[in-house]
Amino acid sequence: MNKDSAVVVFSGGQDSTTCLFWTLKHFRHVRAISFLYGQKHQKEVEIARKIAEKASVPFDIMTIPFISSLSKNALTDSTITMDQEKPQDNLPNTFVPGRNLFFLSIAAVYALEHGCDNIITGVSQTDFSGYPDCRDSFIRSLNVTLNLALEHQFVIHTPLMWLDKADTWAMADQLGVFDLVRTETLTCYNGIRGDGCGHCPACKLRKKGLEEYLKRKNTK
8 A cells, every 4th residue: 555645535616626736735646536425516516527637637437326216305306406505404415415425435445446546535623514424523533443344543534624615725736726716616506607596505605715715815
């Protein structure tokens, strides 16, 4: 295995693209893996491929349609109207149960097969919309479980864990990919690249962070 090799869980969105370029800065050998899981915004995978090609990073797609058959949620079921705000007492209906659990488990097997010791994911507890599988405690627990299950010492890196969206924009700028992230990534749950639809939860969070970062930058 190679401690200087890493696999990025890569969706082609703001967070994972920022993580991809963070990974390129910190590791010599980088691969990216993306997932088709029945999501309505499947265009994100093709965008991820194009960004990976631009970054000269090997890219693979895993097709795991069973995720969409396990639960009812607004990201995989077109009959469900997407929550615009987080419900007070429940998870938002954009939560896909088990998604990060499955993604990271598959990424670990992929990493093992490709001789990589490091796995990078763009989850954030600061801006996690209430998703339990974006929390630091979950990542730490899963890291231990994967190491035991595969009898290997992986390290799961979460560069954005304690950053809000404004901080993530700042990181992209520091990495020299601010314009690429702003214009070429797809964060929108409705599948619109760049600034997106403007009204889904992902777009609102992205826009709020961008405005905060630009305000911060312009006042320096």
